[in-house]
Amino acid sequence: MYDVLMPIDSDEERAMGQARAISELPAVRDQITVTLLHVFDDESVAENTSPTQITAGRNVQEWFRDRGITVETMSTSGDPSSEILDAASRIGADQIVLGGRKRSPLGSLLFGSVSQAVMLDSEIPVTITGGLDERTQPTHRCPSCGEEYYGDPGTEIATCRSCGGSKVEAVDA
Structure with missing residues (x-):
């Protein structure tokens, strides 16, 4: 079994870009489990909201299921990059597939990048995708x-x- 962690936010196009990248992995249908992860700022929101309650999460979950791909969900709260890495460790993920967003060099410098932090600190492969309309x-x-x-x-x-x-x-x- 090959486990993929797919952190998502509310951007549907970015989530679908991630889903398509995962669906193109070799032998995906019978041998892969995708875990959708949403990291919230507020712990009480994380406890009461699953990724499938977010439109992007619900649509991606249905998309995977329509293709016979096993999908699970998780919610947590805290620093996104730390929570993504912790979740990957907890589920024994073999790969993380992130939906990157384009930022200017100044924007990346000022606001940082979750994708960059995960890439630098991950001990497993990290794939960064764009949205469908890139x-x-x-x-x-x-x-x-x-x-x-x-x-x-x-x-x-x-x-x-x-x-x-x-x-x-x-x-x-």
Whole structure:
């Protein structure tokens, strides 16, 4: 049996991206158990709310069950990265599949990253996925260094985060 821990939040697209990545693991249907984990800020909420009470959790649980994949749920409260690692240890997870979110370098510096903390401290493989609607083609490119950006095509980017160039251009789709 192969046990996968899938921490989720309320973002349905990110949760479905995680679910699809798990469903593509080799021999998934008969040999895998997925544990959905939601980490709450408040202990009383965690005790009274299961991941399936969250729309994303309910939809993912149904999606797995429709495909014959065993799914279980857990709720906890506290620091998300610590709770994810503790849950992985408790269930004997073989892998953690996280739904990453894009942040600017400044955003990551200011707010930290649960994904980064889990990756650095985990003793088992960690897979980080995006949402289903993640862009596969860059929307902007720096002509000086070639740095690519993925975001809203209508956004103006004044300075390249890589080389400091001041003319990041929109890429024609």
